[in-house]
Amino acid sequence: MLAHARDAALLVAARPSVAALLLAGRAVAARGVVRVPRVGWVTASPVLARQALNDHRAFSMVGEGGVGHLWAQVLGPWVTELFDGPGHHDLRSRSRELFTDAAAREQVAQVWGPLLASARAALASGGEVDVADLSRVAVGRMMIASLGIPVGGSDPAGGGTGRDGDATDDDASDDDARRVFAQGERLAATAMRATTQPVLDASLVRVARDVVGDLTAGVPHAYRTAPGTTLLGRMRELGVTEREATGLSALLLVAGTETSASAMQRTVALLVDTGEQHRLLREPGRLDDAVREGLRVSTPAVVIGRSVAADVELGGRRLRTGESLLALVWSANTAVGGFRLDRPYAAENRQLWFGAGRHLCLGAPLARAEIRGLVETLWADGAPLRVVRRSAQRGVLVPGYRRLVVARA
Ligand code: HEM
Structure with missing residues (x-):
């Protein structure tokens, strides 16, 4: 009890x-x-x-003042299609294979291998592990690896040391992961506030646009170059367009960070x-x-x-x-x-x-x-x-x- x-x-x-x-x-x-x-x-x-x-x-997710309303202003009006109606159905049909149990387990083993191994070692040696922080870092790393999020001060436009879509999150630090997690949280909170505002205030749209811009800056490059074993590579192979992949990536960040942790x-x-x-x-x-x-x-x-x-x-x-x-x-x-x-x-x-x-x-x-x-x-x-x-x-x-x-x- x-x-x-x-x-x-x-x-x-x-x-x-x-x-x-x-x-x-x-x-x-x-x-x-x-x-x-x-x-x-x-x-x-x-x-x-x-x-x-x-x-x-009879029931819709994209009512007046709904979250789709915010996304449409942040990413463009095409987003409404992504949320409901034939556009949504079409996208879901193409992305059905995006996450399978087998692929997801493999992804977890690959992206979290070293992180989980060090938690296990800490417990085995009689140490303590903060599972709350570990979960945030792990989920942040998963997003970095899945969406090719630029980390470590690299140039998000793809120049210099910008991340390749085929990179794993090996070069991301735990702090990079915490930062991505915090951005995901911020985006979700903004989206939530939007559902109670029939007319969105401009600052809310600006915050969401900045966060989305920051976190999805690596998507186009990763989408074009990532192998089929990565999430963005799979999106490309399943016929999800680059624009849809960017929108979907923002959605994954909102839906899959705090909930998973x-x-x-x-x-x-x-x-x-x-x-x-x-x-x-x-x-x-x-x-x-x-x-x-x-x-x-x-x-x-x-x-x-x-x-x-x-x-x-x-x-x-x-x-x-x-x-x-x-x-x-x-x-x-x-x-x-x-x-x-x-x-x-x-x-x-x-x-x-x-x-x-x-x-x-x-x-x-x-x-x-x-x-x-x-x-x-x-x-x-x-x-x-x-x-x-x-x-x-x-x-x-x-x-x-x-x-x-x-x-x-
Ligand atoms: C324990 C973790 C999670 C829980 C409890 C959860 C829960 C949910 C729920 C309840 C919905 C339906 C929302 C609605 O009908 O209004 C949803 C939708 C969604 N979730 Fe999750 N989620 C989790 C993790 C994730 C992860 C890890 C991702 C992706 C990386 C993700 C991506 C999505 C997407 C894209 C949608 C929208 C689907 C659509 O509208 O067609 N979620 N989630």
Whole structure:
């Protein structure tokens, strides 16, 4: 019980008002769809959330003031196509093979090999590892390697010592990785603010444009030169255009940095706090169960919002065009019960932590491989761990740890 209270405390530290909604949502999940003042329609039912996410006619991601609105001003109006409608469908069809489980596991082994090896060595020698920082560095490195982000003061225009797309992140430092992670966080926070502004203020657009420009400066070069074994090389081979690859890269940064780091840290803490680490050590075949339970209980993307694009009935209520629906996915996923590696399969919650329908997380195989890689490493020597110190991130979009220091028990 304490283990789950500790995890829920991260939500309170992140955004108290959202946490209150999520905790209340869990209590009223059975009531279907309810209207909450100043929020709109809300549901914590996994069945209704999935129904809405699968109904692309009535529910849209690109409503007025939506995040697509920001991207269109940052990258150009063609972006709206990328988010919805036939353009989105076409892009998703071409990028279906972008992240496969096998490719993602290989990518994790390649990009994180030395980083994870040094964490394992630190634990083996009786030292401490800050899993919160390790996760941020690891995810930052993954983005640098995947998107050919220029590092180390190199010239982003491709001259001088600019990075080649076929380079791994070997020459990136941990500080480069932390910087990229922080930029991803900044972009996500800007995108979030944009969803509450019907008319975007110019400074917001400028911030987003600067961050995107900085982080995607290496994309065109990497897109043209990277081999098919890299993410951008795969995009090219799958027929994703250079312009789409740039937009997609910005999207990956927003969607795949904080979320992944959050799930990684919290899965580790949950394994220790619930004592389920002992089951994992006894039954190593349960690694995939640990990843799935970590994703379910943490559900880093705590809510998924949609605007109502056509009048529709959901859970016996009539939702009108122009209204909005907030699916409290964290509430829906955690109502099932606590973190247990032998938890029976619950069909209604299947993958709901990655959304559902046409916007189902594109990076899910990578996220799974990342959590798996971290958990596998930390328990590789068969020794249980303890949490030495921890503190929560405050005022962030995605709940997580600022510090999570572990050592051998
Ligand atoms: C634990 C980590 C992650 C979680 C919990 C997560 C969750 C989600 C969710 C819930 C959505 C659907 C949003 C909606 O329907 O409005 C989504 C979409 C998306 N995610 Fe993830 N994500 C994670 C990691 C990643 C990673 C690592 C990447 C890529 C590197 C990624 C890329 C994307 C993209 C591109 C979309 C948009 C897909 C579309 O609109 O078609 N995500 N993610």
